[in-house]
Amino acid sequence: MTSPISPHHRFFKYRVALLISITVIIPLGYAVRFSRGPAPEWFNDFFGSIAYEVFWILLVVLILPRVSQIRAAVAVCLATCGVEFLQLWTPPFLQAMRATLPGRLILGNHFTWSDFISYFVGSFLGWLWVRWLHFTCFRL
Numbered sequence: 280m281t282s283p284i285s286p287h288h289r290f291f292k293y294r295v296a297l298l299i300s301i302t303v304i305i306p307l308g309y310a311v312r313f314s315r316g317p318a319p320e321w322f323n324d325f326f327g328s329i330a331y332e333v334f335w336i337l338l339v340v341l342i343l344p345r346v347s348q349i350r351a352a353v354a355v356c357l358a359t360c361g362v363e364f365l366q367l368w369t370p371p372f373l374q375a376m377r378a379t380l381p382g383r384l385i386l387g388n389h390f391t392w393s394d395f396i397s398y399f400v401g402s403f404l405g406w407l408w409v410r411w412l413h414f415t416c417f418r419l
Contacts, residue, residue: 290344293416297341300408304334325397331384332359332401333408340409348413352406359398366390 308330314323335355340346365373367390376382387394 289417293344293413294341296412296416297337297344297409300412301334301337301341304330304337308334321393324391324394328394328397329401329404332356332398333405335359336402336405336409348406348409351409352402355405356398356402360395362386363390363394363398 308327311330312323312327332355335358336348336352339351339355340348343351362385366387373386377386377388
């Protein structure tokens with residue numbers, strides 16, 4: 280039996296493709312989220328949230344390559360929706376975490392109903408992407 284990190288393991292190409300996708304989506308998401316160009320702020324938030332959703336789906340599937348892509352997408356969508364609702368709760372320890380850049384990126388800092396749309400769109404696009412990667416990597 281080959282090691283999961285061996286190039287001969289059946290998941291090796293899939294994991295490499297997922298890792299490459301993650302290395303592309305992170306800077307793309309940051310560039311969109313923090314861009315202060317001509318696009319309105321809602322545009323940056325919307326597409327930044329889509330990239331955030333896709334990133335988490337890619338990460339889950341990278342860690343658990345045998346998981347169903349649809350289950351990963353649904354789980355990530357539910358989790359990020361839960362984190363969005365968590366923004367309504369403002370105890371001091373969460374506020375302290377949200378005051379840091381990593382805390383703000385992961386936990387967010389204010390509840391917005393419109394974020395749910397980008398979570399659903401991002402989950403759908405993330406699911407399509409990992410499904411396509413899986414098909415592409417395993418068809419040979």
